[in-house]
Amino acid sequence: MGDGGTTYSGVNPNAVWLNSRGIWLSYVIAVTILHLVLLSIPFLNVAQAWTLTNVVHNIGNYIFLHMLKGTPWETNWDQGKSRLLTHWEQIDFGEQFTTTRKFLFLAPVILFILASFYTKYDPLHFIINLSTMLLVLIPKLPQLHGVRIFGINKY
Amino acid sequence: MNCSNVGRKSPQDYESAPFLAACWTYISLAILIMFGYLRDFLRRIGLDKNQSATERNKMKGFVPLYASFEGFFSRNIFKRAIHGAGKPICSPPTVEVDVLERTSDDENWHFRLTGKKRRCINLASYNYLGFAEKDGPCVHATAQALQQYGVGVCSSRQELGNYNIHEELETTTARFLGVEDAITFGMGFATNSMNIPVLMGGKGCLILSDEKNHASIVLGARLGGSVIQVFKHNDMDDLEEKLRDAIISGRPGTHRAWRKILIIVEGIYSMEGSIVKLLDVIRLKRKYGAYLYLDEAHSIGALGETGRGVTEYWGVNPRDVDIMMGTFTKGFGAAGGYIAGSKRLINHLRTYSHSTTYACSMSAPVAQQVISSMRIIMGEDGTEIGKLRIAQLAANAKYFRRRLRDMGFVVCGDDDSPVVPFLVCVPGRILAVMEELFERNIACVTGTFPATSITKGRARVCISAAHTQQMLDKALDAISEVGDRLQLKYSL
Numbered sequence: 001m002g003d004g005g006t007t008y009s010g011v012n013p014n015a016v017w018l019n020s021r022g023i024w025l026s027y028v029i030a031v032t033i034l035h036l037v038l039l040s041i042p043f044l045n046v047a048q049a050w051t052l053t054n055v056v057h058n059i060g061n062y063i064f065l066h067m068l069k070g071t072p073w074e075t076n077w078d079q080g081k082s083r084l085l086t087h088w089e090q091i092d093f094g095e096q097f098t099t100t101r102k103f104l105f106l107a108p109v110i111l112f113i114l115a116s117f118y119t120k121y122d123p124l125h126f127i128i129n130l131s132t133m134l135l136v137l138i139p140k141l142p143q144l145h146g147v148r149i150f151g152i153n154k155y
Numbered sequence: 156m157n158c159s160n161v162g163r164k165s166p167q168d169y170e171s172a173p174f175l176a177a178c179w180t181y182i183s184l185a186i187l188i189m190f191g192y193l194r195d196f197l198r199r200i201g202l203d204k205n206q207s208a209t210e211r212n213k214m215k216g217f218v219p220l221y222a223s224f225e226g227f228f229s230r231n232i233f234k235r236a237i238h239g240a241g242k243p244i245c246s247p248p249t250v251e252v253d254v255l256e257r258t259s260d261d262e263n264w265h266f267r268l269t270g271k272k273r274r275c276i277n278l279a280s281y282n283y284l285g286f287a288e289k290d291g292p293c294v295h296a297t298a299q300a301l302q303q304y305g306v307g308v309c310s311s312r313q314e315l316g317n318y319n320i321h322e323e324l325e326t327t328t329a330r331f332l333g334v335e336d337a338i339t340f341g342m343g344f345a346t347n348s349m350n351i352p353v354l355m356g357g358k359g360c361l362i363l364s365d366e367k368n369h370a371s372i373v374l375g376a377r378l379g380g381s382v383i384q385v386f387k388h389n390d391m392d393d394l395e396e397k398l399r400d401a402i403i404s405g406r407p408g409t410h411r412a413w414r415k416i417l418i419i420v421e422g423i424y425s426m427e428g429s430i431v432k433l434l435d436v437i438r439l440k441r442k443y444g445a446y447l448y449l450d451e452a453h454s455i456g457a458l459g460e461t462g463r464g465v466t467e468y469w470g471v472n473p474r475d476v477d478i479m480m481g482t483f484t485k486g487f488g489a490a491g492g493y494i495a496g497s498k499r500l501i502n503h504l505r506t507y508s509h510s511t512t513y514a515c516s517m518s519a520p521v522a523q524q525v526i527s528s529m530r531i532i533m534g535e536d537g538t539e540i541g542k543l544r545i546a547q548l549a550a551n552a553k554y555f556r557r558r559l560r561d562m563g564f565v566v567c568g569d570d571d572s573p574v575v576p577f578l579v580c581v582p583g584r585i586l587a588v589m590e591e592l593f594e595r596n597i598a599c600v601t602g603t604f605p606a607t608s609i610t611k612g613r614a615r616v617c618i619s620a621a622h623t624q625q626m627l628d629k630a631l632d633a634i635s636e637v638g639d640r641l642q643l644k645y646s647l
Contacts, residue, residue: 010373013605020610022177029178030185072188072227073605077373083222 010077014090018100027107031057047119051128054115058108058132065104066139067153084155089145096142108136172610173565173645176580180610183581184232191231195223206264228605232582237263239589239601245272248280248287250621254598275598276626278616281425283457283573284544285621286488286528292536293488293527297520304519312505316516324522328493331529332463333473336502337495339525340510341517343452343482344371346492349509351375351419351448354478359414361401363394363445365431367424372450376419382407388427391435394418398443416445422454422465422481426602426615428568428576430458433469437476448478456486457573462532462545468571489524491517548573548620551627555618558631563644567613576602576615577643584641585612591640595633 035053038044044052070083071090082090092098112133119125138144148154172180197203207230210219238259246253254273257266286293300320310316321339328337340346348371355362360381364372366388376383384401387393398416405411418440420431433449440447451464459467464481466473473479478496483489494504505511532541552573559566564577579585585601592599592614603612616630638644 010370010377013609017604017609020177020608021172022174022610023181025174026178026181030182068224070222070224072224073229074225083225 012071012075012078012082012090012093013073014071014082014087015093018091018104023100024103027103031107031111047122047125050115050118051125054108054111054129055132057111058136061104061108061136062139066136069153085146086139086153088140094145096145101140105137105140108133172578172580176578176645177610179581180612183583184604184609187232187235187582191227194231195227204261206261234263236582236586236589236603238266239586239593242598243268247289248277248282249289250277250282250285250619250623250626251275252277252280252598254593273593273596275593275596276622276630277619278597278599278630280619281453281485281617282488282619282621283453283486283548283617284462284488284528284532285619286486286524288488288621292531293524296527297524300523301520306518306520308516308518310516311514312511312516318516318519318522320519320522320526321516324517324526325493327526327529329495331533332479332495334479334495335498336500337493338501338504338508338511339483339491339493339517339522340508341491341515341521342510343484343490343492345510345514346480346482346494347371347450348375348378349514350480350494350504352379353504353507353509354448355379355381355415355417357381357414359406359411361413361416362419363397363401363416364419365389365421365424367427367429368419368421369425369450369452372419372421381417388424389429389432391432391439394436395439395443398439398445402443416443417448418445419448419450422449422451422458423572423574424568425453425574426576426607426613428566428572428574428615430454430468430569430572431465433465433471437471446477447475448480449476451479451481452492453485453574454572455481456532456545457548458571460545462486462541483521483525487525487528489521489528491521491525544620548618551620551622552618554624555616555627555631558627559634560646562631562635562638563647564634564638565645573618574615575618576613578645579612579614579641579643580610580645582612584643585614587641588614588637588643591637592633595637597630597633 031053034056035049038049038052038056039046041049065088066086069086075082088104091100112129115129116126119129194203198205207226238257243255243257244252245255251274254275256269256271256273258269259266280287288294304318304320308316308318312321324339325337328339329335340349347369351372352375355376356379360379362376362381362383364376364383364385366385384397386397401413401416406413418436420433420436423430431449436447439445449465454468455464456462458465461467463473466476466479476496478494478500480492480494482492484491494501530536531538532545534541549571552575553570556566556570556575559575559577567576567578568574579588579601582603585603589599589601599614599616601612601614607613
């Protein structure tokens with residue numbers, strides 16, 4: 001019915017709302033708005049604006065998908081099972097390699113490629129962009145599903 | 156009349172949120188969430204007064220009972236709109252209802268009544284046949300029953316709470332539905348949650364439940380401990396696929412055959428307004444040997460030529476449905492629920508239902524209300540009121556839906572259902588619809604994420620047989636005005 005984000009009673013909406021209609025376009029629009037805002041700051045040149053876009057996007061991505069756990073609404077239905085999971089781990093109920101996960105995996109990669117191009121492959125910018133991209137791509141690997149390194153962010 | 160639903164595209168297959176409205180929804184939610192974080196931060200540093208529940212100082216070192224993140228939506232997003240929900244009313248929920256106005260001095264954390272009343276056209280109550288009235292034959296009979304039996308029952312059915320009026324209610328219900336026997340309970344929600352575990356307890360049971368089934372069905376299915384699989388809303392191909400998979404692969408782990416498979420569907424889904432494709436469900440049930448549980452909470456009394464529900468609507472013999480369930484809260488203006496079917500089934504429930512053993516039985520005046528309204532619908536009171544009301548409801552529903560569609564709203568559900576939801580999508584607009592309609596003296600109900608899908612926030616209208624043409628026109632004019640103001644006419 002044109003909307004993959006429907007839920008049924010007793011299921012975590014956090015797992016499916018990213019499949020809804022118009023998410024991809026809205027994501028692109030949001031990143032574009034962020035980039036335009038950064039571009040309009042007078043003392044930043046183009047290269048810095050692109051790197052900042054990349055960095056801010058990746059930090060936001062990390063915080064919302066891999067740092068915050070649980071759901072912003074009460075989870076009466078699953079007895080707290082999703083309270084210990086980050087949003088990334090909740091997507092599609094833990095199923096790997098779904099379309100949403102592929103999209104969210106590719107977004108930082110595409111931004112990295114664009115940022116590298118617009119910064120003319122400058123070494124410092126490259127290191128910054130690469131490290132934030134790795135920061136946000138490594139937690140998305142299926143091998144790291146549910147892994148908490150050194151117990152950080154476990155509870 | 157068709158012999159099958161196969162190949163017929165119903166309107167519910169087409170409606171989806173318009174693309175740009177969906178994008179606006181995400182952007183507005185993002186802005187709301189950003190402000191939510193800002194307000195939480197201000198509360199943390201003390202610049203903003205923290206009105207939500209906090210742990211006592213004594214318990215500071217203990218693991219907190221609630222994560223503050225879980226209350227994020229409730230604190231920051233729903234609190235902005237909570238004045239639209241839970242409005243106190245001070246008159247019976249007939250076609251017009253007196254709503255008490257209230258204000259808040261601290262941004263919806265606490266309310267106080269202003270003392271003013273507002274008489275609104277009631278598009279929110281489930282009053283399909285107009286039996287929620289203050290006067291009339293039902294009320295007189297109920298008052299008499301009140302004199303005779305009092306209010307409280309003070310016992311469960313199996314102890315000393317089995318009145319002759321309960322027995323009369325059950326025979327009347329069975330006669331109304333055209334089945335062998337029926338059993339009634341004091342609460343509609345509890346009818347599902349207390350009886351599905353009895354029917355589907357034990358190992359080896361599979362429940363195939365529709366996506367949009369009510370919370371009472373979900374709770375009942377879970378309490379019984381059976382395996383639950385969900386099929387897409389009203390999607391008969393998905394149901395057939397799941398049935399085949401279940402029968403072919405058997406139980407998880409052992410792959411032995413299932414002991415029993417139960418398909419649970421509703422007659423009319425209250426938030427979607429869609430009618431179940433009953434012909435297909437029965438065809439699949441016969442083909443694969445599953446049982447069928449039909450929850451007619453919203454469709455009993457409201458569908459069918461003589462008000463017998465969704466079985467009459469589709470021309471299905473009620474004996475084809477193994478377990479018929481329904482509630483008296485909507486079409487009959489009372490309270491409680493029933494389960495109807497074969498004598499064997501009902502006898503089993505009389506003995507084993509949790510409700511008959513532990514819960515108090517229905518209050519006698521309420522039972523009398525059901526009996527009177529049922530007899531009116533059946534025409535046994537000697538008048539034509541029942542027939543007229545059913546015809547009026549069908550006409551009202553069709554008229555309202557057609558007019559809304561013509562105006563350009565995206566209306567969900569089937570043409571004959573008296574539940575008319577229309578899409579609003581953007582959260583700010585959902586609150587605005589509620590407020591604007593209330594300003595124009597119309598009371599209606601809205602639903603938003605996470606209760607509905609994130610892009611399908613909606614406002615819902617429940618049509619009643621007692622609505623006159625003028626009331627409906629006045630409501631439609633108001634909705635059209637609000638729709639123009641808030642740009643809700645997505646189909647244009």
